[in-house]
Amino acid sequence: MASKRGKQTVRDMFLSTLVIAACAGVIYLFIPKDEHADPLKAVDFTVELATVRTAAPYPVAAPEGLPEKWKATSVHYNEAEGKAWHLGFLDADRRYVAVEQSTAAARTYVPEVSQKAKDTGRTETVAGKEWQVWEGEKYNALVLPGKGHTTVVTGSAPKESLVEMVKALRTTPPAASAS
Numbered sequence: 001m002a003s004k005r006g007k008q009t010v011r012d013m014f015l016s017t018l019v020i021a022a023c024a025g026v027i028y029l030f031i032p033k034d035e036h037a038d039p040l041k042a043v044d045f046t047v048e049l050a051t052v053r054t055a056a057p058y059p060v061a062a063p064e065g066l067p068e069k070w071k072a073t074s075v076h077y078n079e080a081e082g083k084a085w086h087l088g089f090l091d092a093d094r095r096y097v098a099v100e101q102s103t104a105a106a107r108t109y110v111p112e113v114s115q116k117a118k119d120t121g122r123t124e125t126v127a128g129k130e131w132q133v134w135e136g137e138k139y140n141a142l143v144l145p146g147k148g149h150t151t152v153v154t155g156s157a158p159k160e161s162l163v164e165m166v167k168a169l170r171t172t173p174p175a176a177s178a179s
Helices: 002-030 046-055 106-113 159-168
Strands: 071-078 084-090 096-102 118-126 129-135 140-145 150-155
Touching (some): 096 159, 106 150
Antiparallel strands (some): 071 084
C-alpha cells in the first residue's frame, strides 16, 4: 500500500503541475503586450526642475528644445551631498548624456560624475561660454566652473551630443511658470 501511495503522489503532483502550466499559458496568451514598446520609460522632469530651481543656491540648468528623439531617463537632487542636481538623457542614438551641477569642490566632483575623466587643458566656446574639455575612458565631459558651483555635461555620447546638450541648456524658468 505504501509503494502505491508514493506513485499516486508523484503522479498527482505531475498532473497538478500540468494544470498550473496550462492555466499560466492561457493567461499569457490573453494578456496584451507590445513587443515593439521601448522598455526604457521616459521621465518627466518638469516638477523636479521647478522645485530645484527654488531650492538650489545656483542657477539650475536644464535643456529646452532638444530633438524629440532625445529621452530624459533620470532626475534627482541631493541636497545633502553638495546640493547636486542630476538630469540624465539618451540622445537620438541612445547614448548617455547627463547634466550635473553641484556646489561640491570641482576637483573631486567632476571626476566622480564623469567616470574619472581628466582635464585636457583645452577649452571650447559653446553658446558663448568657455567650457573645459575633459576626456576619459568611459565618459567625456564639458565643464563650466561657476561662482560657488560647477556645471558638467558628461556621458558616453560623442562630443557632438554633449555640445548639443550644452546649447540647449537654460538656467531660467520657462515663461509659463514665471507668472
